Amino acid sequence: MTAIRVAVVDDQALLVSAFASLVSSAEDMVVVGTAADGREAVALCRATAVDVVLMDVRMPVLDGVAATRLLGELPAPPKVVVLTTFDRDDYVRDAVLAGARGFLLKDAGTEDFLGAIRAVHRGQSVFADAATTHVLAAVRSAQAALPDADADVDGGGEQRALAEKLLRRTTSRERDVLRLVGCGQSNTEIAHSLCVAETTVKTHVSSLLAKLACRDRVGLVVLAHRVGLAP
CATH class of the missing domain: 3.40.50.2300 (Response regulator)
Known part of the structure; x- marks a missing residue:
């Protein structure tokens, strides 16, 4: 190696x-x-x-x-x-x-x-x-810096497609975790918010990464914002 x-x-x-x-x-x-x-x-x-x-x-x-x-x-x-x-x-x-x-x-x-x-x-x-x-x-900041023209290319349709994919592939609890990841909470904070063990949160995050084809946690943050789960 x-x-x-x-x-x-x-x-x-x-x-x-x-x-x-x-x-x-x-x-x-x-x-x-x-x-x-x-x-x-x-x-x-x-x-x-x-x-x-x-x-x-x-x-x-x-x-x-x-x-x-x-x-x-x-x-x-x-x-x-x-x-x-x-x-x-x-x-x-x-x-x-x-x-x-x-x-x-x-x-x-x-x-x-x-x-x-x-x-x-x-x-x-x-x-x-x-x-x-x-x-x-x-x-x-990066999203705010995008040209306005990008938002005109069927942005609503893309958001709906992503939201439908999210509903098909994830459980309600996984979506709760995704929303909190999108809000910037750490695994420890999510565990406290949902009253579950931190190991359970880690399992949900790993599942989300696999199901949604996101490479890392930053990708989950971006996705949560794109589908409107996070403010």
């Missing part, structure tokens, strides 16, 4: 060393380079094949959001997981709109950290529960 090629980007040398050591501890990953700012990160990815970039947000010279946007323009763009100590709406929203496929707080646990790299490498999107409401804000 080919190891996942990871680049670590942060302006704090101690954090670069810590994240690099953590990545290197996994048998299926290898650190292929490090950088201290966004400009160095872009140069690194132009010169070296990188699968996943762990990207700090606040850096000198070029910040993580701008660097993520530039990386997306490369012929073979790496997938970006944004790492930050700040759980703020504007950071998450801007990172998502720039093309980031993951958002984690720097104090994430080891398994969450490594699991996020693997999931993003597989093509999934991964966002910490704490960032869910901010991802929702990013989705709304």
Whole structure:
């Protein structure tokens, strides 16, 4: 199995060393380079094949959001997981709109950290529960930015077709879970809202992903809004 090629980007040398050591501890990953700012990160990815970039947000010279946007323009763009100590709406929203496929707080646990790299490498999107409401804000911003002409192309018909598909393929409880996912609630919050175990919520989310052919939780958020389940 080919190891996942990871680049670590942060302006704090101690954090670069810590994240690099953590990545290197996994048998299926290898650190292929490090950088201290966004400009160095872009140069690194132009010169070296990188699968996943762990990207700090606040850096000198070029910040993580701008660097993520530039990386997306490369012929073979790496997938970006944004790492930050700040759980703020504007950071998450801007990172998502720039093309980031993951958002984690720097104090994430080891398994969450490594699991996020693997999931993003597989093509999934991964966002910490704490960032869910901010991802929702990013989705709304992206929808608001669409040209008005797009809304004129039988938007109502498409919504009805999606709603009918949803009714055919899902149970009432799954639709309850989808509505709360669309409202930005985490699995823990959904479990509390529906008075069920968190493991039950995870099962429903997995079922929704399979039945509705959504790649990740962000896809479920978008779908919930498109069919009118979420405000």
